[in-house]
Amino acid sequence: MRSADRNTTRHPEVPALPAGDVAAASPPATMRDVAGRAGVSVSTVSRVVNANGYVRTSTRLLVEEAITELGFVPSGAARGLVARRTGLLGLCLPDMGPAGVGHAPWPAGPPVELVEDSGPAPGGASWGSMYFGEILRGAEYAAWEADHALAVAVARPPHEEARVRDLAGRVDGLVVVAGTLSDALLEHVAHRVPVVLVAGPRPAGGYDHVGVDNGEGIRFLVEHLVGAHGLRDMRFVAGRPGTRDDIDRFRGFRSASKALGLPVPAEPALRGDFTRDAARLLAGQVVADHRGGRARLPEAFVCTNDETALGFLDVLSAEGVRVPDDVAVTGFDGIDGARTCSPRLTTVEQPVADLGRFAVGVLRECLADPRLPRQDLIVPSRVLLRESCGRH
Template identity: 40%
Template sequence: MSKAATVYDVADRAGVSIATVSRVLRSPDAVRPVTRERVLDAVSALGYVPSGSARGLAERRTGVLGLYFPGFDAAEEAPALDVLANIAGATPPFTIVQDETDAEGEHPSMLFLDEVLRGAELEAWKQGFVLMVGVGRHDPDRSTVRDMAGRVDGLVVLARSVPDEVLARLALRIPVVVLSGPSRGDSYDHVTVSNAEAMAELTRRVLDQTGDTPPVFLAGPDDSPDGAERWEGFSHAISEAGIRIDEVVVLRGDFTRASGRRAAEQLISDGLPTALMAANDQMALGALDAFRSAGIAVPEDLIVTGFDGIEAAALSRPRLTTVRQPMIELGRAAVQVLARRLERPDADPVAVRLPLEIVVRESSLRPS
């Protein structure tokens, strides 16, 4: 195997300096055509491949972007798994089971953060970066995101997943883009959606069918900026309809399907409202599970709505009325904004706000 060509070999063959070789490879339009062609011919003839690690050291860049999420996936509920136990072939290659449960209610579905991750990975690849993902499970001192910050060129974080003081220190070292949640007078770039406006309009549509009786609102975690904006939109529409906000029953969930089931079971025990509006689809789907198990008809007995537009919302029984977020586009936009910040570190902060779609389905359509 012959020795790999170096930048010095290319420069010698083309009769130029190594700085010129570097300029041709990084900014070819900045070099005269005759010189550029001579360098590229030398690169081709020698089979020269630039060293990514050496280039990264010279530019103080890693070529890696970070994406940090909180631990929303209930990892503590995952069963134990020891794949090494199967090396000796002690277990049979397959088993046959009779599935007698309601698969729709139990199987996992594509979540909001999964779709955002897909979009971020796609855009990172298109922009020439590698994406590093960190999940802050049981991470009170935020050691995960601190470690990530030392290994990436820039960081996308879900709003309020990192304490303000920690985020401020990280932003002194690398660019930070905040995903979901509006700017609070900070100097970060933000990528968000019109949560409040869309929830207000959805609430008006529900009130058109329920009249003066307010829906129950199933809120998410109290530290969720998206949840806070959705409550803002809901409460605005309630007040606009002349209903006192203190008449609204508010239940608290954690954005999981299980918490939606628990909330619905409480309503079944206490008495059904005219409608249940959940701050995300997973909780709404959990409520549908519980209502169906109890023989309660949706939307005949009560209306149910969600928010996010995950795939499972279109497959539920009945299909779920929701607000569809551009989840993949959110991930892509966050990476685009971060890449722009790396190229223009002194530019003013930007706030990208993506539109939403209200998707009306059977769970909110009562027979006329």
């Protein structure tokens, strides 16, 4: 990991705990402490912590309040070891799957069916983002190289807090994709294990961070669309409101538009949720409005991520809208699907697998020396010019 130090900015303003403070820290709260604080039995606390068995809402709220007050994190069996090391690292990802999938009926019928595939249907179920798959791949490989195992938790309601607390109690450290956990829960688990945030801007809470410069990537991309292709009528397609990466990318779009003398939008023209399915719905409405005379196509769609751009390509191609002749489409991330689609997608490539890999490296440094200053590691990105924005 020291080989990446040339890209690492250490921040001395975040004070490190002296060794004496670490040794003098109070012992972690136990399940019995929580039970005493909440005025319930240990078995009731166990049911709340493990989301196993019925507990009245009022009782559960008392237990959760006691957990927060005491900073309790469930302990795995290996935490009794003198070295206090499990050899297990954690990765926490957001829930990107469709609601209700876990309640599907047990499959019935023949083991194999012949079905004519008419192409992707807008709104179809998706098991999540290739972006997070790439982060997982990089993190797992780095953990394997260091002879660690990697445990993964998806922050999926309704028991995401219990699941994350349980994971934090079983691992030596935790890698968290920015925006996955609330600030309160993030601070809660960081009291017990080192936490490294992936993506998003530099966090205010003093956590170690690995990310890319989202605004600069979009700025370079817009400058290319204007300078090389003469495109000036562009629409930004955003993701979920309040997402930090999305906010930074839209700011970069606005900054580039202002610098190039283009109209500066106050809000994104369209908004999805980062998934290909949501983008297909948006693109379908765009094409319908265009053909119905209610709106015209812009010269380019600048999409907040690759999966959104791929969803637009799916529908535009199926509806006979030529890319890039009728409209250009660009993305952000550089996932594998961006280079295998047709036309190939122009995108800002952030080395997504490297984000996971470097995050595990930073986490291991934290474990080796908890007194190290916090790191804010910015991984370089690059604009990959392909056919979806024009002929080269």
